[in-house]
Amino acid sequence: MLVPAEVRPSQQEGSRHRVCGHHKKSAGVTRLRRKTLRGIGVVCLVLAVLLVLAFSRPVRIEYHKWRLRAAKADYERLRSGEYQFTDKARELLLAKPVTWEEVRAAGKLHEQKLVEAGFLHRQEYYARRGEVPTRGDPEFRQVIDQMDQGDPYWSYFVGQSASSLTVTATKDGLQLWEKLAPTIGLQEDKLKKEGTSQGKSRCGRNRGHQRPGLRVTCSHNVTRI
Numbered sequence: 314m315l316v317p318a319e320v321r322p323s324q325q326e327g328s329r330h331r332v333c334g335h336h337k338k339s340a341g342v343t344r345l346r347r348k349t350l351r352g353i354g355v356v357c358l359v360l361a362v363l364l365v366l367a368f369s370r371p372v373r374i375e376y377h378k379w380r381l382r383a384a385k386a387d388y389e390r391l392r393s394g395e396y397q398f399t400d401k402a403r404e405l406l407l408a409k410p411v412t413w414e415e416v417r418a419a420g421k422l423h424e425q426k427l428v429e430a431g432f433l434h435r436q437e438y439y440a441r442r443g444e445v446p447t448r449g450d451p452e453f454r455q456v457i458d459q460m461d462q463g464d465p466y467w468s469y470f471v472g473q474s475a476s477s478l479t480v481t482a483t484k485d486g487l488q489l490w491e492k493l494a495p496t497i498g499l500q501e502d503k504l505k506k507e508g509t510s511q512g513k514s515r516c517g518r519n520r521g522h523q524r525p526g527l528r529v530t531c532s533h534n535v536t537r538i
Contacts, residue, residue, distance in 0.1 A: 374432050377423040381466060384420030388413050424468065424481060433466060434487055437479045438499040444475045446497050456493045463489045 391413035404410045427433040446453040460467050464486030470479045
């Protein structure tokens with residue numbers, strides 16, 4: 314009768330090492346897969362949060378408010394000839410210097426976004442004295458300083474004819490402007506309805522009672538003699 318040969322201890326230990334090594338390798342691959350899936354999940358979660366924030370109105374408003382404040386500060390700084398390290402670095406990177414005109418244009422874009430979002434409002438005012446006062450006017454300079462303190466987001470634009478001024482400000486800023494505008498001879502355009510009725514009545518009276526040397530000209534909104 315044949316008796317099977319005994320397995321040597323060295324062979325048994327080698328088999329055990331091979332089995333343990335296989336299990337360790339499988340466990341390592343499993344852990345690596347779990348870490349990879351966990352990382353992908355975190356990235357997807359971050360992207361989802363960013364997408365939600367990008368379409369969130371409050372977040373968009375805060376972003377444009379921040380950019381507008383920065384643009385206004387850079388605009389005043391560059392107009393006064395003050396340059397920072399970031400300005401020089403940008404000049405080296407883009408091969409052209411940053412100008413206050415570019416900064417102002419960027420600020421106007423963020424301002425328009427805030428108008429569209431309903432955070433800022435625009436209102437046009439007209440000069441009672443014929444033309445809008447200039448920044449050199451002491452009264453106008455005082456009004457500008459008060460508006461700067463009361464509303465950091467406000468701005469104004471003078472029309473080409475210099476007879477009107479458009480104010481962009483927050484709700485509280487417009488309320489402050491309404492109190493200050495009369496002190497520099499500016500008022501809202503309230504003559505459209507009143508001027509039409511007055512113009513018709515005056516034209517009707519003056520057509521039959523014109524004095525020599527005077528000519529009455531009637532427009533749609535106001536009467537000019």
